[in-house]
Amino acid sequence: MNRYLPLLLVLIATALTTSPALAREARWVGETLEGRPCSDLLGALPRSNVFDYTNPSDRANHLPIVEAAHFTDQVRQLRAGRHGGHPLNDLEYTIGRFPNHHAALYAMIRYATETRFREESARAWASATRDERERPPPECYLQRAQDFARDDAQVRALTGLYYHRVGRHDPARTAYEEALARTNAPAEIHYNYGLLLVDMGRYAEAREQAELAYGLGYPLPGLRRQLAAAGHAIDD
Numbered sequence: 001m002n003r004y005l006p007l008l009l010v011l012i013a014t015a016l017t018t019s020p021a022l023a024r025e026a027r028w029v030g031e032t033l034e035g036r037p038c039s040d041l042l043g044a045l046p047r048s049n050v051f052d053y054t055n056p057s058d059r060a061n062h063l064p065i066v067e068a069a070h071f072t073d074q075v076r077q078l079r080a081g082r083h084g085g086h087p088l089n090d091l092e093y094t095i096g097r098f099p100n101h102h103a104a105l106y107a108m109i110r111y112a113t114e115t116r117f118r119e120e121s122a123r124a125w126a127s128a129t130r131d132e133r134e135r136p137p138p139e140c141y142l143q144r145a146q147d148f149a150r151d152d153a154q155v156r157a158l159t160g161l162y163y164h165r166v167g168r169h170d171p172a173r174t175a176y177e178e179a180l181a182r183t184n185a186p187a188e189i190h191y192n193y194g195l196l197l198v199d200m201g202r203y204a205e206a207r208e209q210a211e212l213a214y215g216l217g218y219p220l221p222g223l224r225r226q227l228a229a230a231g232h233a234i235d236d
Helices: 005-018 056-061 063-070 088-097 102-113 115-126 138-148 153-165 169-181 187-199 203-215 222-229
Strands: none
Touching: 056 063, 063 088, 088 102, 088 115, 102 115, 102 138, 102 153, 138 153, 153 169, 153 187, 169 187, 187 203, 187 222, 203 222
């Protein structure tokens, strides 16, 4: 027997158990809007064995399995959970495995902030998890995603959208600036950032973002109309 074989087997086993691709972890960081540590509100979500939504291998090998079981069309559209009831359980599982799952994070933001879901989502977040711990609010998922995927500009943009919707303008602005620093931003990021800047009364900066968004072909006229109403119209 090759005298180096046992050592080789140990080295292979160590590599398999410590490889970032196989043993990645998503930490719970930051605080809720009320100042509670997100690490106190873990629910039943996994910390380890998680996957990167922007990684081609993870998307090919793991995403179809998770989405088929939990992020179905009815969950994505917030009509119901995979097996009935509210969709939050399935959104939690999807984001639990893919912390920076853009579409699931956006669905959770909508569920938490849109008026038509207000009563249902309040009941869903108040309901007990499998281990009887409180459910983390969206800001905890977003901070977890930012820590997990630090170069993912879309996670920052989604964070900006969420904080804007809940009236936290300064952290929303920070998140949008971080998104812009990480990417040649698509039109939608410029557009949403422009809407925030209008609400903050920063019209010159909002106009700059609007010109970038519309220059990239963004179709919605809302930002243009808001700027015109405030006396800061942009050229057609």
